Each structure stands twice: as structure tokens, then as C-alpha cells.
Amino acid sequence: MIAEKCTFTCDQLPSQRQIACCSTHCVTPHRFKDLLCYNLKDLNQEPLALTGHHGEISAMVFGRRDTHVLLCSASADYVIVWNIELCQRRVDDGLIAAGTVIGTLLGDVVYLAFSSSGERVAACTGNRVNILNSQQEQLMCTLSGHLGPLTAAEFCPWDEEILATTSEDRTFKVWDLKTESVCYQSFVLSASPLLSCIFVEKSRQFIAGSADGQIWCFSFPNDHNCHLVAKMDNDKMHKRYLRQQETVTQQKGKAEQSDQQIVETTKTVLSMAVCLPFDDFHDHMKGQRSMLWIGSSDGLYLVDLDTSDLLTALCFRDYPELSIAMAGSWSISSGCEGQMLCLVSSLFTPTVALLEVRPAEVIFGLCQCLEKTLSSGGQGLSVIQSSPALSGSPLNADLKRKEPNRPERKGGVKEQPLVFQTRVKSSGYSSSPRMTMFSPKTNVANTSRLKETHRRKVGPILRDYPIDGRAPSVPHQKLRVANAPVCSMQYSGDGKQILCGLGDSSVFSYKSNLTGSPAVYTGHNNAVSSVGWSHCRQWWLSASKDRTLRVWPSGSSEPAITLSGDMLSHPISGAQFYYLDKFLLVACGDSLHLYLYHVDNTHDDIKRYKQRSVIKLAARFKTTSATDITALSAINDFYSHLVLQSGADRSLQVMDMNQGRVVSEWPDAHSRAIHCIAQNKGSAFATQSPDSHNLFLTSAVTDGIRLWDLRTRRCVRRYESHVNRCHACDSAMSPCGRFIASGSEDNCAYVYDLRGNRFLHKLHRHSDTVLRVAFNPATPELLTGTLDGRLGVFRPSGGPRLSPDPSGAQHGLPTSPL
Missing domain, CATH: 2.130.10.10 (YVTN repeat-like/Quinoprotein amine dehydrogenase)
Structure with missing residues (x-):
């Protein structure tokens, strides 16, 4: 050379x-x-x-x-x-x-x-x-x-x-x-x-x-x-x-011997x-x-x-x-x-x-x-599933539920059609039909009123996400949630609801415009580290550092599934729905757990405290280096075999759940342990190239953000303009796949262009460190969560701008849960 x-x-x-x-x-x-x-x-x-x-x-x-x-x-x-x-x-x-x-x-x-x-x-x-x-x-x-x-x-x-x-x-x-x-x-x-x-x-x-x-x-x-x-x-x-x-x-012995003879300069x-x-x-x-x-x-x-x-x-x-x-x-x-x-x-x-x-x-x-x-590594990696699951794959596991036994009574009445009359009138099929020649429309106003009510309940008509739009940069709304840090955030798939996990062990559910009184869910004994919506939006989960995981039916004040601490030996570092809501993916200690579950919404007044839902461990995988998992990410919006996980030893691994093994690994992905993995999951409102889903982000303290490509299995870009020295500040990718948002310790949020290293916008007007960021999947909107428990919404310039709420005031906090 x-x-x-x-x-x-x-x-x-x-x-x-x-x-x-x-x-x-x-x-x-x-x-x-x-x-x-x-x-x-x-x-x-x-x-x-x-x-x-x-x-x-x-x-x-x-x-x-x-x-x-x-x-x-x-x-x-x-x-x-x-x-x-x-x-x-x-x-x-x-x-x-x-x-x-x-x-x-x-x-x-x-x-x-x-x-x-x-x-x-x-x-x-x-x-x-x-x-x-x-x-x-x-x-x-x-x-x-x-x-x-x-x-x-x-x-x-x-x-x-x-x-x-x-x-x-x-x-x-x-x-x-x-x-x-x-x-x-x-x-x-x-x-x-x-x-x-x-x-x-x-x-x-x-x-x-x-x-x-x-x-x-x-x-x-x-x-x-x-x-x-x-x-x-x-x-x-x-x-x-x-x-x-x-x-x-793979010549570590020879390399160590030569290193002893090298003089450091x-x-x-x-x-x-x-x-x-x-x-x-x-x-x-x-x-x-x-x-x-x-x-x-x-x-x-x-x-x-x-x-x-x-x-x-x-x-x-x-x-x-x-x-x-x-x-x-x-x-x-x-x-x-x-x-x-x-x-x-x-x-x-x-x-x-x-x-x-x-x-x-x-x-x-x-x-x-x-x-x-x-x-x-054989065939090139791709997030999108291109082949069916193998015969012995953990993804083919099924939850076999036993129906309750109902013993028959001796001498009881046999099952037969129940008829209360001895004579049944004719159905009228043999008679000639009667036709109405004219009927005045007397309910015109009522019909329009019903349509308006239905439109108000359903919400606006679904529209495509603006692919060529501008990045969010203008503050639109600001809200004080609680006197606790925002530990986790996520939009629902339709972009109408927001889940917010706090450091005081509670979960708040807001509308996307942050108006009205939120729904408050309690039950955890420590900070809520993960919240996530299911793909069907009928359930959502919350995971805490107290080694518990709860699955909540949408609109219910009580969890349908509770995974208690006796089933998990370490705090949960990440949890989410996986494989189009078929599994629950939980990272605990040095193991990755794959759970099958069934949510039962029926109520029994006599045994109201008995859990009627079912959860079962389908598979368990350990990391190759036997170190604790620090971050987890998988796509749930479509079928995907790949799961990304990071270890405390600064490694980054790609797990193929179809084969049940690690197919790719980066030993030193960052200089510190990765605390956030953000994939390009796209949105139901945005259209992207299938290859763009192979891009994902990793964040580590003092080492910025790295953009990786699964096709080449290497880092392709790095972003370091934000400040991240001690707190675990998250990053996120926009539904259009063009922008990257990141939290920062200088009381700002940064928005990067995916194609360049320099930030596009520096979002001010935060009162403390910005820990969490999330893009709305339906509209070009960015949600930020801070260390002092505040939420902020930013929209692109040129749109309607609302005056922010008075700082320091708490809005709409209910006194009791639903």
C-alpha cells in the first residue's frame, strides 16, 4: 500500500x-x-x-x-x-x-x-x-x-x-x-x-x-x-x-505479544x-x-x-x-x-x-x-421479512388455551331450540310484497347532525404524511405534566394519543394536542422505563424498573396482564409488542424473553381480582457476551425477523428470531454503552422505500448518534452537535425518513437532516434537559419530554402557531385514576 x-x-x-x-x-x-x-x-x-x-x-x-x-x-x-x-x-x-x-x-x-x-x-x-x-x-x-x-x-x-x-x-x-x-x-x-x-x-x-x-x-x-x-x-x-x-x-495472542513491544507515542x-x-x-x-x-x-x-x-x-x-x-x-x-x-x-x-x-x-x-x-453472514440482512418462518422457529409458537369445563347436570334439560309459542306465524314469504310509492324525508336535519357527531368522534380523515415537508421547528404547545422526569413516550399508530411514563411510577395518557384532562394509570413502584402501543391500538404496555410489566386494555383503569417480579430476576431495560402484536418482547438482565399472551376483557364480579388473561414464555435468548441488555428495538408494524439489542459491553447485536441466534455483531459500536436504539419504522401515513427501513440509530453518552445500515453492516454517518454528557437522551427518526430528532442537555432539542452531519434546527424554550423525543406518525409534529416533567410540541414553520401555556402551571391533573 x-x-x-x-x-x-x-x-x-x-x-x-x-x-x-x-x-x-x-x-x-x-x-x-x-x-x-x-x-x-x-x-x-x-x-x-x-x-x-x-x-x-x-x-x-x-x-x-x-x-x-x-x-x-x-x-x-x-x-x-x-x-x-x-x-x-x-x-x-x-x-x-x-x-x-x-x-x-x-x-x-x-x-x-x-x-x-x-x-x-x-x-x-x-x-x-x-x-x-x-x-x-x-x-x-x-x-x-x-x-x-x-x-x-x-x-x-x-x-x-x-x-x-x-x-x-x-x-x-x-x-x-x-x-x-x-x-x-x-x-x-x-x-x-x-x-x-x-x-x-x-x-x-x-x-x-x-x-x-x-x-x-x-x-x-x-x-x-x-x-x-x-x-x-x-x-x-x-x-x-x-x-x-x-x-x-482472530489472532489475539499475536497482537497482544506485538503490543508489548510498541512504544506509545x-x-x-x-x-x-x-x-x-x-x-x-x-x-x-x-x-x-x-x-x-x-x-x-x-x-x-x-x-x-x-x-x-x-x-x-x-x-x-x-x-x-x-x-x-x-x-x-x-x-x-x-x-x-x-x-x-x-x-x-x-x-x-x-x-x-x-x-x-x-x-x-x-x-x-x-x-x-x-x-x-x-x-x-450468508444472505444479506433486511428488516422486512422475505421468507416464512421456519418449522422449528420460535415465531411459530402458539398459545393453546383450555376452554373451561362445563359438566352436564343429570336429568337436566337437553339443549334444544327455545320456543315460547305453540304456533309460529308464517314468515310471509308466500304473500305478495307491498311497495311504498312515496315517503317524505322528515329526518334531514337529524341525519346531518349524526354525521357531524360521528365525524367528531372518529376524527379527521386520514391523509398522507408530507414527504417533502419541512422539519418541525416552531413551538406549538407546552404543558407541565408532573414534578418528575419524563422517562418514556410514544404516540399511538394513528397519532391521536400519547403515552407518557414518568419517574414517579405513573403513566399519563393524553390526546395528541395535549388538551383536556389526561388519564392517569398507577400501580408500578418505580420509574416507568418503557411504554408502547400495540399495532391494533386495543392494548398498551408499561414496564418499570421494579421488575413488573403490565398490559392495559385501551380505556380500562386496570391492567389485564401483570408480569410480576417473581417471574423476572432483573429490572426491565426494554419492552414492546412484536410480530404484529403476537408476542411481547422483554429485555431483562442478559436475556431476551419472548412471551405469548392473550388479553381477556371479560369481568367476573365474584372473582374480579383473578387474572383471566394468559401469558406464557415462548423462548428465551441470552446475549453472546453474557452482559446486560441496555437497549432494545424491533419493528411491530409489519412482519420482521430481526431484533436489535445492545449490551453493557458497548456491543450491538442483531438477533434473528426466526433462527434464534445472533446473525451480526459490532463489538465496539460506541465508546460507551448504547442507551437508545431507534429504527426507521415508518408510518401507516407515509410511503418509503423498503430499503430505507434498514437504517437505524444508536445513541450513547458522550459519543453522539450513529446511523447504521443493515445492508452493509456498518456505520454510515455520525451526529454530534447536541450535548450528551451524563443523561440518557433519546433519538428518533421521522415517519418520512428524512429527519432525526435528539434530546440534549443544553435545554434544547436538535433536528438533523439524515443526509448531513449538521443540525437543521435547534429547538429552544425548554426549561431543563430534553430526555425524550417522538415524532407523530400522522402529522409533521415533534413531541419532547424534559427532566422536570414538561411536554412540548413543535410543528413546521408556516403552520398555525398557538401561544404556549404559562410555564410552571399544571393543567388538567385529575385527583384520581379512571
Whole structure:
């Protein structure tokens, strides 16, 4: 994957200086104040000698103006721009190569940057940056404002009037060159100085790297107000990558033996470059992923910006034939046709090596690993059931109920038709029919009144969910429920009712518009961790941390089924209806329970406390790692064999209930245990592609939200703009499959676009941490629940907006249950 093309020996140690390389040329310092420019198409050709500096060269960079290759070099006395083609012609004619001096006595220049058009050069000296004209000696402007020396500067590729600078004061600034002022200044990002930065034009992001291996990705909108999208740790990503490699190769003993001989080093972010697409990309990888090359002190790393995962690591210790053991500076050039060249300087020796990296082999290796993973699991995974259940499948279990025995009385009356008259009148079929010629309509008003009453009871006519609508962003309603946190929430399938489980062991049932008095259900002795509607909307369940589960008939004040603590040995971490209401799916401890049940709504006045409903354990499955299940999710709106579950060991598993085994597993899905799994369940009011149901979300404390695809069995995107440091904030997907909602600890809810990493809306007006979010399946509406027991409803902008209820007042709380 990586090979050394040639090695250059310098007269000085070039590790602390900016070196330069492009797709056609590379340059190295010679005799302190001279340069040697090599043509990479023919390395045997005599290098081009560039003389003109009187001081020691400290920085150099390549650029382009039209089709000409430019080189800018800087020392304490001059800043010179060289036209490589013209200089080569002069040397061929027997003359001395000459450049254009564009700056004089600017000081010790530590970094140079060309604009994309090649018209401007940014020279960093001390705590200021000088903007120079690349064609003549002209100081266009000087920008100063950092509290420490500058380390890097980059022009925005799609707007040359924008310049970003990083400094040892651990901040970066975005400058507007028209007004010569700061349009954005970051907070202090790290305890170590920032060393490098880059703009990513495809995703419109700005990325900064620090000396301790931290990487920050910011969105860069048109107003230049940067928002933090993702934060990565190069060292943690590498350790996770090594663990994944151990799992794939199944050589843990060998890996542990080699780890003992490795000296831990800080993975400093010295340089970054965008991995450009090329024609040899695999079909499902081409044009879909934003990848970034990171040059560090111990090697070269390829990072997926969408998922913040390390795709491959090319460490120097894995290639002992290279002459570089520890890098001091990098210059990475992504050329055409999949060729990538890197000029690396050694940290301890006066050596510069030109490395050639073949990204095609890297990408093809990733694709082969992905194909092996898919082939090892047999047929590709899909949420939608494509085959009937197997003969021995737990899904074929049936609940056989015994009918009550009714003994016959001796000498009793036999069963026969009951007739009270000895003579029965004729049915009248033999007589001729009578016809009414005219009958006046006297009940016209009554009929219309009945229709209006029926329409009021049934509700509005079902309409399709707006697929191309806007995301909810405007507050519509706010309600104080109780002085307890909202632990669970769910809409009914028709979107007309809301279940709300609270931390005070009660369950509230509201109308979707949060008007009127709610129905209150009590009986649990601890916080209600799960509530869920059945598909037929005739029953709903509630599960609590007191190891009890109750199934309630809709409209009833008493549960029909109670699964008590003597049947469950651990608190319930998740419960729901499954397989179109045929089963109850319960996660308890390290086991997944599958229950058959039958709800009996009949009443017996004599044995009113006897449970007439039936519940039976159909199957029980244990996790492969014997750790407690922290989250559970399955689709109940249609037949599906797959169940998603997460463990306390940070793993994520896909359980095939048809086969009764785990078919896919991610050992380190997050850096913390997953507390929420949200699937794209769709809605009866929305139409989606069948493949879109294979997307699902996972949330973990301090690790953001990850979007997974069951078809490729990998993470495809990551969302980190919300704040989630200690509380288990939920996430949800909209019925149209276009938006993602998440709770946050900064008293806001965030709405993301599924296709991008940056949030669309930040929903304010919450009084505490937003723990729960839920989308209405019938209308574009978002429900939020907070830590202090408040509910909020948000709708898209442009719709009717109602004034919120007065904060702090409780509305419609009944004094007794139904």
C-alpha cells in the first residue's frame, strides 16, 4: 500500500520546517538557503536549482495559476515565487533560474499558503499573517489578533476572500479579507496548540488538528458561523481500529505479544489532505464518502469524516523497509488517477523521503473485508421479512388455551331450540310484497347532525404524511405534566394519543394536542422505563424498573396482564409488542424473553381480582457476551425477523428470531454503552422505500448518534452537535425518513437532516434537559419530554402557531385514576 520512491539527504534538520510536494514536483532545502526542485515524472533528471535567498529557508509551498506550477519559498529576508516552467526554460538556455520577490523582511515565516487561483499568498510570521500578491511585491493587508504564534493558514477554496488561521493559543480565526476583520473566532479547543487546518469543499467543513492528536470538524455555512460537527481522537480511533482488526483476523495472542513491544507515542496531527475520488473506487463507495488523510508522527491515517471512523492505518513500524521511523513534517498531495504522493521529513535525522501511497489498494482492501463480512453472514440482512418462518422457529409458537369445563347436570334439560309459542306465524314469504310509492324525508336535519357527531368522534380523515415537508421547528404547545422526569413516550399508530411514563411510577395518557384532562394509570413502584402501543391500538404496555410489566386494555383503569417480579430476576431495560402484536418482547438482565399472551376483557364480579388473561414464555435468548441488555428495538408494524439489542459491553447485536441466534455483531459500536436504539419504522401515513427501513440509530453518552445500515453492516454517518454528557437522551427518526430528532442537555432539542452531519434546527424554550423525543406518525409534529416533567410540541414553520401555556402551571391533573 505504501512504497518509498526515493530519499533525499539535507544539510540541516528539516523536521520543524514546512516542506512542499505536488503531483508533479517536490522540493527540498539545499545548503540552508537554496532549493532543489525534482520532477516526479523523471526522478533521474537533474534537479532544478533555485537560488536567491540570503537567509535560511523556513517554509515552502506549491500552487497553481492557470496551468503553471508555482513554488513559493520564504526566509527571513525574502518571500519569492518561482514559476517552475519558466525557471526550467532559463536553465535549459544556460541562464540562472530567477523568481519574483513578493515580500521583504517580513520576519521568520513559519507557514505559507496559496489561494486556489494562485493570485494571493498568506505568510505567517509571529502572531500575524501577511497577505501578499503572488505576481509583484505588494503587501495587500496584515491581519493580527491571535495571542500566540501562528502555526497554519488556509484559504477557503470556494471563497478566496475567506482565510482561516490556527495558532499556539489553541484557537482558530476566520478572516474576511474584504473588511480585514474577524468573522468568526473559536473557543479554546484543546490543551495543546493547533498545528494544522484544512477546508473540505465537498461537505463544506473546516477541520483543525492539534498536537495531542485531537481533530475538530466544523460546519462552514455561508454566514461563516462555524458549528462543531464532530470531534475525533486519533489515538482512540487507532486503538479501536486495532481491536477490530484483532476481531477480523482472530489472532489475539499475536497482537497482544506485538503490543508489548510498541512504544506509545502521541499521534500529532501534522498535516491533512482530502482523499480525492478516482475511477477505481468500488461502486458502493464511490462519491458517497468524505475521507481525509492525516499525516501524524508515526504514520499515515485515512479517516471517514461521515462516521469519524479510522478506515486504515499505515504506520511506519509496519513497514521496516522505509527510511523514516518518526515523521517531523508532512506534505500530502492527492493527484489524479488514484496516485498520492507524500513528502516526509524525519524527526531525528536530516532525511526527506518521497512516499507513494496507492489508495486503490486501501479502498479495495476495505471493500474485500466488507464483502467477506457480508458473505460470512450468508444472505444479506433486511428488516422486512422475505421468507416464512421456519418449522422449528420460535415465531411459530402458539398459545393453546383450555376452554373451561362445563359438566352436564343429570336429568337436566337437553339443549334444544327455545320456543315460547305453540304456533309460529308464517314468515310471509308466500304473500305478495307491498311497495311504498312515496315517503317524505322528515329526518334531514337529524341525519346531518349524526354525521357531524360521528365525524367528531372518529376524527379527521386520514391523509398522507408530507414527504417533502419541512422539519418541525416552531413551538406549538407546552404543558407541565408532573414534578418528575419524563422517562418514556410514544404516540399511538394513528397519532391521536400519547403515552407518557414518568419517574414517579405513573403513566399519563393524553390526546395528541395535549388538551383536556389526561388519564392517569398507577400501580408500578418505580420509574416507568418503557411504554408502547400495540399495532391494533386495543392494548398498551408499561414496564418499570421494579421488575413488573403490565398490559392495559385501551380505556380500562386496570391492567389485564401483570408480569410480576417473581417471574423476572432483573429490572426491565426494554419492552414492546412484536410480530404484529403476537408476542411481547422483554429485555431483562442478559436475556431476551419472548412471551405469548392473550388479553381477556371479560369481568367476573365474584372473582374480579383473578387474572383471566394468559401469558406464557415462548423462548428465551441470552446475549453472546453474557452482559446486560441496555437497549432494545424491533419493528411491530409489519412482519420482521430481526431484533436489535445492545449490551453493557458497548456491543450491538442483531438477533434473528426466526433462527434464534445472533446473525451480526459490532463489538465496539460506541465508546460507551448504547442507551437508545431507534429504527426507521415508518408510518401507516407515509410511503418509503423498503430499503430505507434498514437504517437505524444508536445513541450513547458522550459519543453522539450513529446511523447504521443493515445492508452493509456498518456505520454510515455520525451526529454530534447536541450535548450528551451524563443523561440518557433519546433519538428518533421521522415517519418520512428524512429527519432525526435528539434530546440534549443544553435545554434544547436538535433536528438533523439524515443526509448531513449538521443540525437543521435547534429547538429552544425548554426549561431543563430534553430526555425524550417522538415524532407523530400522522402529522409533521415533534413531541419532547424534559427532566422536570414538561411536554412540548413543535410543528413546521408556516403552520398555525398557538401561544404556549404559562410555564410552571399544571393543567388538567385529575385527583384520581379512571
